[in-house]
Structure formats: structure tokens, C-alpha cells
Amino acid sequence: MSDENTKKLFERLPQTxxxxxxxxxIQSFLDTFKFNGNLIENKRNFVFFLFLVNQPTDTMILYAAELQIDQAQITLDSNDELSGTIEMDEENERVKISFDRQLEQGDCKLSLKFIGDINDRMQGFYRYKYTTPDGQEVRYGAxxxxxxxxCRRAFPCWDEPNFKATYDITLITPKNLQAISNMPIISENEYPDDHEWKITKFDRTPIMSTYLVAYVVGEYDYVETxxxxxxxxxxxxxxGKKEHGNFALDIASKILPFxxxxxxxxxxxxxxxxxxxPNFPSEGMENWGLITYSETALLIDPQYSSIDSHQCVAITVAHELSHQWFGNLVTMDWWTDLWLNEGFASWIEYLAVDKFYPEFDIWTQFVADTYALFLVSDALKSSHPIEVPIEHPAEMDEIFDxxxxxxxSSVIRMLHDYIGDDAFRNGLHTYLKEYSYKNTVxxxxxxxxxxxxxxPVNEVMSSWILQMGYPLVTVIEEQQSNQTRIIKLSQQRFIADxxxxxxxxxxxxxxTIFTKSNPNxxxxxxxxxxxxxxxxxDDISENDWIxxxxxxxxxxxxKYESQTLACxxxxxxxxxxxPQDxxxxQDDVATLCSAGHQSYVDYLKLLLSYxxxxxxxxxxxxxxILDDLSSLIEYTDYYDQFKKYRLNMFSSIQEKLGWGAEENENSLVTMLRPVILSFMGKSGDQAIIDEANKxxxxxxxxDLIDP
Structure with a gap:
């Protein structure tokens, strides 16, 4: 099939x-896993839309998937009512509603009656399973x-990010369950048709995209501030686990005002x-006013959760809260620009966590877990640019990696440093202000x-966003006099092979260049x-490093010359x-060795400095890196010698750390200990192996041991 024909398979909704x-x-039935849409205020079994007709038309097209839509009715400005003919397009997840006369320009009201399933696929409106605190009963929430x-699997809608609207949401649920949505509750009353049910009505939302609508029905405790x-x-x-929410509460209460x-x-x-x-497809989702998380991304057991778990929760909460502005208040016009939403949030989450938890040394972890990790993937010939045109939303899972x-996020970090924090904040403010409640590119x-x-931000960023890969900068030095040095730089794309x-x-x-005379x-x-x-x-002596x-x-x-690297x-x-530098x-040198640009002897010599x-x-x-190198030489004659080198490298830090944590120990020291002990054991240190077995x-x- 030609590219042209492929593109014709998907067309965005018309703006008519x-x-x-x-x-x-929405009334949800957790015993039968069904829900229906209705409009209580008018005593009619419909969902109601207010919409604007931009140009005369006798048809409307919305998204709807896995829904049964039984009736459609239009109310015109004149209060005339028209019934519509419903035509489902299951393949394209759309519904076409036709009327026997044209709708003229202006505001109209559409009412739709529909029902659907509370599915088990963690998409749309879905069910999750949990066990009661006594462990005796399995129950369901949604x-x-x-x-x-x-969103189209929960109610018919204009399910594209640039169709923003406000929402009045009402949930009909059993009385024993909590009903939660984007906005605060404005009323909660007994359901007149069944006294075991209640009607919970929520305040009107801001103007927002369909993908940010959220509601939850279930049994919960909560902590608040x-x-x-x-x-x-x-x-x-x-x-029964409200204390598990205290850490996230502390984070959110600090980071939101930040x-x-x-x-x-x-x-x-x-x-x-x-x-x-309990069942969630990712770490978090930034629904406006009601952020949903997997349990491991939000909850901390005050007695047993690790330091690493605390960091993960802090990062995830900071990420989702940033989207309340960058993504929710201002939203991309189409999924092509989703990278900017996620890249920005994946950068500023570290900025926020570093401000309130400097003991995490979180920027060094960013360099290791984000920056260095992308450098591996992006060095492959099969890489792709950050920004790739999205023709069909279904392509996102394939493209966003x-x-x-x-x-x-690494590009945003570089941009922030390039223009400076003051200019970055000022530019963000004017951008968010101009496009508040709107869509943008x-x-x-x-x-x-x-x-x-x-x-020239656009000019600079285009080279990073619109083409794949990244450069290797080669450095050649020439000392001209006692106080002057010439630095020659050349760039070429770095490819892993x-x-x-x-x-x-x-x-x-x-x-950026810095030197021995002022290393900070x-x-x-x-x-x-x-x-x-x-x-x-200038003002750099012959023995000064750069x-x-x-x-x-x-x-x-x-890539430095040998003498520069030795310095x-x-x-x-x-x-x-x-620590980032x-x-x-060492990561650069190891990678250059892997690509054949340098010898691993250079890397092992350099490591002695560490x-x-x-x-x-x-x-x-x-x-x-040493583990990867071990796998390359494990079956060679050099392996025993290499194991001795490994033990020599790590023995000093292992002796300092020992086996047990000290009182008030730095959290990163606690995280380092198992890394060192594991490495020593794999390297064949018999004393470590014996103690581990013991x-x-x-x-x-x-016996209870220190985790």
C-alpha cells in the first residue's frame, strides 16, 4: 500500500x-460491569452536549467505541427538536449522526442515550479488583x-486533543462507594429510584481535552492537607493504609506551589x-485535579519501603503535577507534539525533587538513568528523530520510546542551561499565559x-528535534604560550558500531568549557x-586541565587526546x-572503546582514578560497564586477571561501607552498599560470598536482617 493511501486511512474530525x-x-454497575449515560436533571436517559455549528451541515461525526448508542436528539436555538439517525463505524471508532434538515450556524444541544461495558483492559472506563483489609473478600472498583x-470507550465525544470543552460530571453509585472526579463535589444526594444509591455532582471543569477527564468509583481512605x-x-x-499516603502528600503539598x-x-x-x-497501565496519569497512579508509584510503606521507592514516588508525583500546567492548561494541538509534554515533565520533575530533596543527588541520577541511557539508543543507525509526524493516534505506541x-527531557535540560533560568522562566510564563486553555505547537x-x-532557540532546537542521533566532539589542544591555549573542536555523528x-x-x-583555575x-x-x-x-598554563x-x-x-584525558x-x-562530570x-571513554575509537586499556587505566x-x-x-566488559572476556585467558582488577577497584569502598547501615546514614550510601556487595560477590570475593551465605x-x- 502506498504512503498516500495509508495517510487516507485516517482523517481528523471536521471542524464543522x-x-x-x-x-x-454515568451510572456504574459493578456487579454486572455495565454503565449507562443519562441526564438526571431533565429526567431523560441521555448524555447532553452543547456544541457550536461553524457551517451549515446535516451530519455530525463523533468518536464512539464499544458503546451502544440508541437515540440522538438535537435541540436548536429555536427550541425545535430533531431526531437523528445513528450510523456506527466500528472500524474507525466513530459515530455519524444524520438529520433530515440542515443545522444552521450557532449553538445547538445534542442528547445521546448510550450504554457500555466496564472492561478489564485498563483503558476507557475499566474495573479493577482488590481485597478487603481482612483478606477475606474480593471486590471491584472502577x-x-x-x-x-x-475517552470514546466511556462516552461519545470529540476525542482529539484540540477539541477542548468544559464538563459537568455526575456519578450515580452505590452509597458505600466513593465517587471522585476532576472537580470538587458540589452536591451528594440519595438516588430517588433506589435508596441504596447516591447521586454525586461535581463542579464544572476548566476547558480541557477529553483525555484529561477522569472519575473513580471505589472504597478508599485518604490523607489530606x-x-x-x-x-x-x-x-x-x-x-486501612492511609499512612502509606503521607510521603506523597508531603511531596505534593511542596511541589504544587513550587x-x-x-x-x-x-x-x-x-x-x-x-x-x-490497584490495576493501572503506567506509573501515573495527569488527569486535571484527579491524578491516577499505580500503587507502587504513589504509596510508601513507612516501615518497609526502600530509599529507591521514595525517590520513584517523588519523581512520579513531581512529573504528573507539572502536567497540570504543561499539558493540561496548555495542550498540544496534535499527538506529534506529545514529546514536548513528556520531555518537559521528565526534566522539571528533577528540578522540583532536587529543590526539596537535595540529599537524593537526583541530577546525577538523571545523567545516569536518562541522559546516558538515551545516548545508547540514539547511537544506533535505527534511531529516529524526537519529533516524528503522527498520522494516526495508533502509531504513538510504536513511535514514543x-x-x-x-x-x-535531555534536550529541555540543555535548552534551559543554554538560555539561562531567568529567560527560560520568563519565556515559559508568557507561553503558558498566551495559550492557557488553548492548544499549541x-x-x-x-x-x-x-x-x-x-x-536563536528555534534554529538551535531544530537540529536536535528533527534529526536523529547526536555528535561526537573531538578535542585537539595546542598550547601557544605560557597563558594561551588553542582548542580545536570537530563534530561528527557518533554511531555505536x-x-x-x-x-x-x-x-x-x-x-561549555571549564578549567582547573575555576572548576565551578x-x-x-x-x-x-x-x-x-x-x-x-587565555590565562591558562601548560599544566592546567580543561x-x-x-x-x-x-x-x-x-573524545580527548590521551594527554588531555590523563590530566x-x-x-x-x-x-x-x-559527580555528573x-x-x-568514564562513560564516554567506555563507549568510545566499544565503538573502536579507543582501547579498553585506556578505560581501565582511567578507572584507577575512581x-x-x-x-x-x-x-x-x-x-x-565492568559487568558488560566481563561478559566480553569471560571465556578468555584474561578473565582471572580481570576479576582481580575488579576486586582491587571495589575493595576500598567496600571496606568503608561494610555490611550494615549506620545511624542517620545518607540515603545514597544506603543505596550504594548493595551495589558494591553484589559486585564484589560476582567478582569472586570469597569473604563476601561467605558472609552473604551466612x-x-x-x-x-x-532472623530479621537489615534490608
Missing amino acids: VIPIHYDLT STQFEPIN EDSNGVSIRVYTPV YAEYFNIKYPIAKADQIAI QISYLKG TENLWSHLSEASDK GSADDENLQWKIPI VVAQQILMDQPEITITL KLNYHSIGLYRV LSEPIANKILS RLMI KDEDNFTVWKSIAS RFQSHING
């Missing part, structure tokens, strides 16, 4: 009719998951609920950031917009360089 407001009432295109701006924050937990200040725009809803769903999210953000910074780039791709690279300040920042450039450094890519923020790897051993060993120096390293994330990276026997005998 656009929604203004939904009045939705939740929504509409992103990207599953107000943030410094008076916003009500709740964390909903399984019954974002309001950072963006200089108030959070627009009176509440910000966080709720744990590590490149989109990890590289996307990526270029609009670049324009606002360009204006705020007076830098060491081959040349047939396309000769080039990037506009924000280059960037000596020069320059935009490398040519294949080769020359930089002159390093590119301050804090590993730029999206490039660096970096001293600031590595003495920890003059930041120490981590990526024997007194004390950073969890740096050690984790080293251990991972402790395991104690554990299975019922």
Missing part, C-alpha cells in the same frame, strides 16, 4: 461542529484511563487529588523562549554551528569535578 460543553452522568484515545496557596490536596489509599511560583501562574482548580489504582522521552514555545532570551555517518549530519551545539564556573560558552571551530583560552560539557548537560560525547585523572580522584568522563569514589550513581555506572541462612531461619 465543535463541542463547547459536556453534561455527563477507574478511567483515557489518554491517548480511550492544604498547600501554601490554599489548594486542597488528598492522597487516596486502599482502606510550580505555581516557577510558572508564575496559579493552579486553577480548588483541589489536587492523587489516587492509587526512549528517544522521545529520555532524549526529549512546539514552535510557539521556541518563539517565546527566543524572545525572552534573545537567542564505529562506522561513519553517510548523511554527514551536523548540530548546533551549545559548547564555565570559562567559555559558545554555539558550535560549524563542522569545525577553534577556541582560544573539560568540555559542564555537568554533562550538552547532548554530545567528547583529568587528578580532578577525578580528588572529586574536584562534579566524573560519571560521564578507586576512592564515593558517589552511588558513579559507582553504579562503573559497575554496569546472612541468608539467618534470614531463612527467621
